[in-house]
Each structure stands twice: as structure tokens, then as C-alpha cells.
Amino acid sequence: MKHSTTPQTRRGHRGGPARRIGRTLALVLPVFMVLSGTLAVTRVNWTGSPSSSVLAASDVSSAEVTAKKAAARAPQDVLRDQLMTELQHHNPGVVLTHLQQAVSQRPSLARHCSSLARALGRAAVRIYGAPRAQSYARPVCDTAFASGVLAAHS
16 A cells, blocks of 8 residues: 555645635635726716816816706705705795795605705794794795794704
8 A cells, every 4th residue: 555645635625825815816806806897987988078087077177066066966955055045134934935936836846845844943943033933934834834943942
């Protein structure tokens, strides 16, 4: 009987560090390739215009960035900011009228009307105090303004 000098491994033996590195690469490499391919595709200029999409981002002025951010915001968020700014200059009655007009002009805002009116009610309490803010309450958006005043007062 002849004996071998190389150690024989049992079936199912995990092996050494090379085998562990191979298994790790087998798991990590496909993920890396997919992610790098995804990033490469996002950098390709698919519009057909000669300008580079990567360099164009650095050439945009801050006014254009601000305008794009405003356009990307939801209409109810834009309306909320406009109404809050208006509340600084006008009484809550005027602002509630403008809210009602905005909802009439854009019916898609109707589902946000209550949350907008509640936010106006809370802001009115901070500006005018609870008793005066409550005096402006009226049935705009199911009396949500009044519930906003009440929530901010309690």
C-alpha cells in the first residue's frame, strides 16, 4: 500500500482561505457589476444633444436650481408655503378665502384642503393668539381651520 504525501480532504470540507475568497467574490462581484452598470447607464446622455449631462449639472445657475426644486415640489406644498407667507401680511380670513379659491380652481387640491386649513389655524394662533385666530374661523374645508386653532391652543 502506497501513502500519499498530500493531505486528502473530506467531502464537504470548506477548504482554505482561497476558497473563502472565491465564494466571497462570487457573491460580491455580480452586485458590484450591476451597480456599476447602472451608474454607467445613468451617465449616458440619452437625449441626443451634444452637451455632456455630467458637466451640465455644474453649469446650472442657482436660480434655475431653485426654480426646478419649486417645480418638483407637490402643488399642495407650494400652496401651503404661499398661504403661510400671505398669513404674515393679511388676516386669516383673507388667507382662508384664497385657500377656498385655490381648491375651487384646482380640484385635485381638495383632498389636502383640511391639512392646509389646520396648518393655517396653528400658524394663526402663533401670530394672533387663540381668541383672535378663532374669530376668523369659518367652514372652509370642514372647519379644519378651527380644529387647527384648537390643537395649537391646547
